[in-house]
Amino acid sequence: MAEKMEFFHSQIVKEFNREIEKYHLGPLWHAIPELMPHEPKPQAVAYLWKWKTLHTKLMEAREIFTPDRGGERRAIYLQNPGLKHREPWGWASTTQTLYAAVQLILPGETAPSHRHTQSALRFITNGSGAYTIVQGERIFMEEGDYLITPGGLWHGHAHLGAEPMIWMDALDIPTLYSIGGTFFEHYPEKIEQPKVPDNYSSQRYAGGMVRPISDRYPKIAPLGSYKWSQTLAAIHGLSQYEPDPYDGYAIEYINPSNGKTANPNIAAWMQKIPKGFHSKAHRHTYSVIYQVFEGSGCSVINGVRFDWSKGDYFVVPNWAWHEHIATEDSFLFSVSDLPIMEKFSVQREEDYEKNQGHQEITDEFKPLLP
Numbered sequence: 001m002a003e004k005m006e007f008f009h010s011q012i013v014k015e016f017n018r019e020i021e022k023y024h025l026g027p028l029w030h031a032i033p034e035l036m037p038h039e040p041k042p043q044a045v046a047y048l049w050k051w052k053t054l055h056t057k058l059m060e061a062r063e064i065f066t067p068d069r070g071g072e073r074r075a076i077y078l079q080n081p082g083l084k085h086r087e088p089w090g091w092a093s094t095t096q097t098l099y100a101a102v103q104l105i106l107p108g109e110t111a112p113s114h115r116h117t118q119s120a121l122r123f124i125t126n127g128s129g130a131y132t133i134v135q136g137e138r139i140f141m142e143e144g145d146y147l148i149t150p151g152g153l154w155h156g157h158a159h160l161g162a163e164p165m166i167w168m169d170a171l172d173i174p175t176l177y178s179i180g181g182t183f184f185e186h187y188p189e190k191i192e193q194p195k196v197p198d199n200y201s202s203q204r205y206a207g208g209m210v211r212p213i214s215d216r217y218p219k220i221a222p223l224g225s226y227k228w229s230q231t232l233a234a235i236h237g238l239s240q241y242e243p244d245p246y247d248g249y250a251i252e253y254i255n256p257s258n259g260k261t262a263n264p265n266i267a268a269w270m271q272k273i274p275k276g277f278h279s280k281a282h283r284h285t286y287s288v289i290y291q292v293f294e295g296s297g298c299s300v301i302n303g304v305r306f307d308w309s310k311g312d313y314f315v316v317p318n319w320a321w322h323e324h325i326a327t328e329d330s331f332l333f334s335v336s337d338l339p340i341m342e343k344f345s346v347q348r349e350e351d352y353e354k355n356q357g358h359q360e361i362t363d364e365f366k367p368l369l370p
Helices: 002-008 011-021 028-035 051-061 173-178 200-204 228-238 338-343
Strands: 047-049 075-077 099-105 110-116 120-126 130-134 137-140 146-149 155-159 165-171 184-186 249-252 267-273 282-284 288-294 296-301 304-309 313-316 322-326 330-336 349-351
Touching: 047 051, 051 075, 051 099, 099 155, 120 288, 120 330, 130 146, 137 200, 228 249, 228 267, 267 322, 282 322, 288 304, 296 313
Parallel strands: none
Antiparallel strands: 047 313, 075 099, 099 165, 110 155, 110 184, 120 146, 120 165, 130 137, 130 155, 249 267, 267 330, 282 349, 288 313, 288 330, 296 304, 296 322
């Protein structure tokens, strides 16, 4: 091995490498360790954004940016510090494949309709009274609701209520950008007008996961809104039994017409971490963005402790050891690129076998506050 390394760094090899670079060619013999490492080496890093910081900056943004002032959406995205070097705008990357943001809409405002190839979803964290209109269906949003907008569907927002409303956005922007698949189109008028009754799809599924017979055949978005009351009922049903050792009581939002993830490229879960529960550590090739909907606790990610509380967001990069500890009953909403990893047949998981499944804490994350 030493002899081989000495050869790679010899003068004749260096000169040849420089020579072929003139012709826009590259030496695989030097590149292969970086191109094909023994296991994933994500550029994204574990990070946590405090609700105090996010809320403060959103409130400052409302005085500067409005949908009518060219901004379309008053949204601040979560830029992963490990990916800031990506161009442009760091590819707006929260993980290497996914974008997440917090969006604020004020009473009386309208965010114009548009459509794009990226898939989008929303998780409602604060307020009520606003609606999104997707393909002619007005869906009124309440805290805890999960809404989907698969790629290519017209969608816009408007607020008929009396208080500011905030939600989490997640899209597969970095993935679509990196493969050159981005298309975007403005709606001809400011916002699409209703074509069906309000909350049409959620009313069709008022009975939960029993589907109308017309949805026996796959549709891209037969159910546009997953209500918090039904999500909570599903969690309570699971809570009668032993929790999953890694994720507590977790459920996945699915497309009822095909059984797959509700959004084609982005998986979404809601999980309850009971008070005092300490999950076992594991890692997987998919990355996860968490929103703390209720509760408080901490997560240990690659040996670093991240303390979280209601409203916070944090990210677990792909192939990072992680475990959760709840100091009170906690509800974590999460999105991941699991469907993308499965499509490329690179999804793997691994249990942490040392110390009865728990990592040694070697450091503690210090969040940035305004």
